[in-house]
Amino acid sequence: MINVEHLNYSYAHNSQYALKDVSFHIEKGEVFGFLGPSGAGKSTTQGILTGLLPIQEGEGTVAGVDLRHISRDIFNKIGVSFEQSNVYGKLTALENLEFYRKLFDGPTMEPLELLKMVGLDQVKNKRASTFSKGMKHRLTFARSMLNYPEIWFLDEPTTGLDPGIASTIKDIIKQKNQEGATVFLTTHNMFIADELCHRVGFIVDGVLKVVDSPRNLKLKYGQPMVEVEYGDNGQLLTASLSLEEESDKEKLTGLIQGGKIQRMHTKEPTLEEIFIRLTGRGLE
Missing domain, CATH: 3.40.50.300 (P-loop containing nucleotide triphosphate hydrolases)
Known part of the structure; x- marks a missing residue:
């Protein structure tokens, strides 16, 4: 067309x-x-x-x-x-x-x-x-x-x-x-x-x-992430962790093994994040 x-x-x-x-x-x-x-x-x-x-x-x-x-x-x-x-x-x-x-x-x-x-x-x-x-x-x-x-x-x-x-x-x-x-x-x-x-x-x-x-x-361009809520010394904390970066994977493994996670879900990259990654520019 x-x-x-x-x-x-x-x-x-x-x-x-x-x-x-x-x-x-x-x-x-x-x-x-x-x-x-x-x-x-x-x-x-x-x-x-x-x-x-x-x-x-x-x-x-x-x-x-x-x-x-x-x-x-x-x-x-x-x-x-x-x-x-x-x-x-x-x-x-x-x-x-x-x-x-x-x-x-x-x-x-x-x-x-x-x-x-x-x-x-x-x-x-x-x-x-x-x-x-x-x-x-x-x-x-x-x-x-x-x-x-x-x-x-x-x-x-x-x-x-x-x-x-x-x-x-x-x-x-x-x-x-x-x-x-x-x-x-x-x-x-x-x-x-x-x-x-x-x-x-x-x-x-x-x-x-x-x-x-x-x-x-x-x-193609997004980075797989998980968002977790976990307890630490009586506090409820939140973290977004990469499934590709070694330090984040180690932290996630530690939280799982320590039984500290209360909630966890995958986090899809947004189109805006992809745009910024590919162009180096924001949308304003």
């Missing part, structure tokens, strides 16, 4: 590249996470894939459309939910969706149904200018589903939302993916990526470092 080869992009049109030789492909029905800190190149890549930025160097296709020769057809096939909401403040929530659905050539979802999905049906007749940031974000998210997109571009879909609404948004993403939508998810939230994505790509300073499934990355 998406294929890009050797993308380079410079906003200043010089050797200061925001993207440097980026190549990847995304299969139909896949949820692909594009992960990195702010300024890594996530939004630039999404801008190129959605036709907002021109290809400067390299090549790419989205849903069979050559990105060097964008046609109207591509906009009937994709949906985009930006991190920065761009709804029409003078229109109501319902009017926003009614207006936007007229821009598509094919069938569209019912606006009221979409508002119900994201919990905005009770404010359908209120102007978007009166909405909180989170409500505007939900309206933008709802709008991105209007045209039954084949490829769904989501930029930080749960940013600024309370846990309950964020959970609803994640459930909608899972549902739409099960119905066949291919999802390109840009985020710096590794927990959401781990939960939703079939594969992820780590990008830092415009360079795509690695692409693989979260599970494979953890198995």
